[in-house]
Amino acid sequence: MKSVLTGLASLLVVLASPAALAAQVGGRDPLQRLEPAVRYKVELLIDSAKIYGLPTPPLVSRALEGMSKRADDRKILAEVTREFRFLRDARVALGPQVSTSELTAAAGALRLGISQSELAQLARSRTDKVLTIPLVVLSDLISRGVPRDTASTTIYQLFQRGAADDDFLGLWRGVERDIDSGTDPGQALLNRAREIPARSPGAPPASTGRPDISETQDR
Amino acid sequence: MSDEHSALDPAVQYLVTEAKRPVTVDAAARERLLEVVRAEPRPRRDVPVVAWLVSPKRFALPPLATIAAAAGLVGIGVVGGYLINRDGRAPTERPQGAVVASQLPDSSPSRAIKFVLVAPQASRVSVVGDFNGWDAAATPAMRQPDGSWTTFVTLEPGRHVYSFVIDGAHFVADPEAPIAPDDGYGHRNSVVVVRGASS
Numbered sequence: 235m236k237s238v239l240t241g242l243a244s245l246l247v248v249l250a251s252p253a254a255l256a257a258q259v260g261g262r263d264p265l266q267r268l269e270p271a272v273r274y275k276v277e278l279l280i281d282s283a284k285i286y287g288l289p290t291p292p293l294v295s296r297a298l299e300g301m302s303k304r305a306d307d308r309k310i311l312a313e314v315t316r317e318f319r320f321l322r323d324a325r326v327a328l329g330p331q332v333s334t335s336e337l338t339a340a341a342g343a344l345r346l347g348i349s350q351s352e353l354a355q356l357a358r359s360r361t362d363k364v365l366t367i368p369l370v371v372l373s374d375l376i377s378r379g380v381p382r383d384t385a386s387t388t389i390y391q392l393f394q395r396g397a398a399d400d401d402f403l404g405l406w407r408g409v410e411r412d413i414d415s416g417t418d419p420g421q422a423l424l425n426r427a428r429e430i431p432a433r434s435p436g437a438p439p440a441s442t443g444r445p446d447i448s449e450t451q452d453r
Numbered sequence: 454m455s456d457e458h459s460a461l462d463p464a465v466q467y468l469v470t471e472a473k474r475p476v477t478v479d480a481a482a483r484e485r486l487l488e489v490v491r492a493e494p495r496p497r498r499d500v501p502v503v504a505w506l507v508s509p510k511r512f513a514l515p516p517l518a519t520i521a522a523a524a525g526l527v528g529i530g531v532v533g534g535y536l537i538n539r540d541g542r543a544p545t546e547r548p549q550g551a552v553v554a555s556q557l558p559d560s561s562p563s564r565a566i567k568f569v570l571v572a573p574q575a576s577r578v579s580v581v582g583d584f585n586g587w588d589a590a591a592t593p594a595m596r597q598p599d600g601s602w603t604t605f606v607t608l609e610p611g612r613h614v615y616s617f618v619i620d621g622a623h624f625v626a627d628p629e630a631p632i633a634p635d636d637g638y639g640h641r642n643s644v645v646v647v648r649g650a651s652s
Contacts, residue, residue: 264586295583295614296637302587303624303638313637335611335646342634366612370644374631377641399648406631 264298272307279318288321289334292341320344327353332365339369346376352386359394367399368392371406378410379419388427396433405430562649563607568617570627573600575619582615582642584608589618610649616642 265273276297280290296317300310320341325332327350328340340353356365368389375385392401405426412422461469514522568580578594584606585591594602594617602617614633617625626632627643636642 291583295587298587299581299583299614299636300638302581302589303636303640305638309638316637333611338614339612345634367646370612370631370646373634374644377632377634 264294267301268297268310269307272311275311276314279314283318283321286322286325287330288318288325289337291334292321292338293317316345317341323350324353326350328357328365332357335366336364336369339366339373342373343369343376346373347382348372348376348386352390356390356393359390363393364399367402368397371402374406375409375419375423378413380409380423381420384420384423388423392427392430395430397430398433401430562610564610564647564649565605565607566645566647567603567605568594568615568627569601569603569629570594570617570619570625571599571601572617572619572625575602577620578602579618579621580604580606580615581618581624582606582613584613584615589621608645608647610647613645613647614642615645616640 265276268276276293280293283290283293293314296314297310300313305313321337323344324337324340327344328336332340343353344350356368372385372389375389376382389402392405397405405423408426408429409419409422412426413419417425570578572578578596579589580592580594581587581589592604592606594604596602614636615627617627619625624640626641630643630645633642633644
């Protein structure tokens with residue numbers, strides 16, 4: 235009887251151990267589907283990111299995105315490596331006092347060809363404002379065909395003149411609409427940027443009545 | 454009978470004769486006996502395993518096994534907590550529709566974001582992104598009568614990259630959202646920024 239009890243207790247312990255439970259509920263290592271050599275290198279990059287003080291979720295997400303899109307393991311490794319470098323360069327450009335969102339948005343801008351010095355210039359003029367939305371809009375504009383230098387200079391000037399998040403979101407909506415109706419992307423940006431009044435940094439924008447991309451709007 | 458037993462020893466013959474003599478029994482004795490039996494409680498007929506389980510037992514475990522068992526129980530709590538969402542509802546209990554936002558506590562920085570894609574020809578649409586591990590099965594959208602597909606996702610403040618997946622294979626950016634930088638995998642993603650302290 236004692237041996238039966240011991241066996242039952244051991245079985246209970248094994249079944250109830252966190253690792254076993256995690257495996258039972260599907261909480262396995264999300265990277266385990268990668269081939270071992272690639273997975274090892276991805277984990278090295280993640281460890282390196284920790285050492286640099288960089289956020290690791292963007293790297294894991296980049297790998298999972300590749301798996302979801304059925305990319306080759308080598309391609310996934312290449313993309314995780316690129317993301318690591320962009321995050322590291324963004325950290326250098328923006329400094330240590332930035333959020334993960336600002337850092338990933340800045341990494342995205344670097345991916346599109348914005349230079350570290352342009353990012354640093356933007357960061358120097360930020361005062362207490364958050365860079366995430368200006369950088370998101372900058373990346374969107376370049377992706378829609380606005381020349382990189384035009385987009386970078388315009389966003390920087392608006393930021394310096396005290397444009398708020400709502401101004402940038404309104405700008406994005408307007409430029410998108412103009413491009414869809416046939417206006418040259420660069421010209422569309424310049425036209426719309428002129429509509430944004432100069433403000434002292436930190437002053438709230440006048441209500442534009444336009445929707446924004448935050449939580450109040452349907453995606 | 455006498456012929457039959459005449460050759461026997463007299464003592465044996467006596468015993469045989471006594472044994473064959475009819476015994477006179479009181480006619481009410483049987484009824485009295487049955488009454489006594491009926492008055493007795495019915496005996497319990499326990500199944501051995503049940504009897505073993507309900508009877509008190511003593512057993513001892515070494516300290517290491519005790520610690521391991523305790524750790525296992527803690528693990529159950531941790532994993533259980535992981536499976537329950539921040540708002541205290543399990544994923545299957547998560548309500549659909551606009552009520553999600555109002556059911557979040559005011560102090561929660563999370564926001565319920567509605568994702569909409571107009572795709573009347575699609576037979577299946579889901580949302581993938583950095584918030585669900587890019588798992589096409591994690592966030593299915595519901596078909597609306599007008600041919601659009603909608604779903605809600607509760608997101609933390611910050612920048613989130615996402616895409617729609619049509620029929621489990623085709624990745625499509627949100628036409629109503631900012632474009633994310635090139636994903637490197639040959640598809641285009643979208644960005645949503647949830648405003649908050651860390652955005």
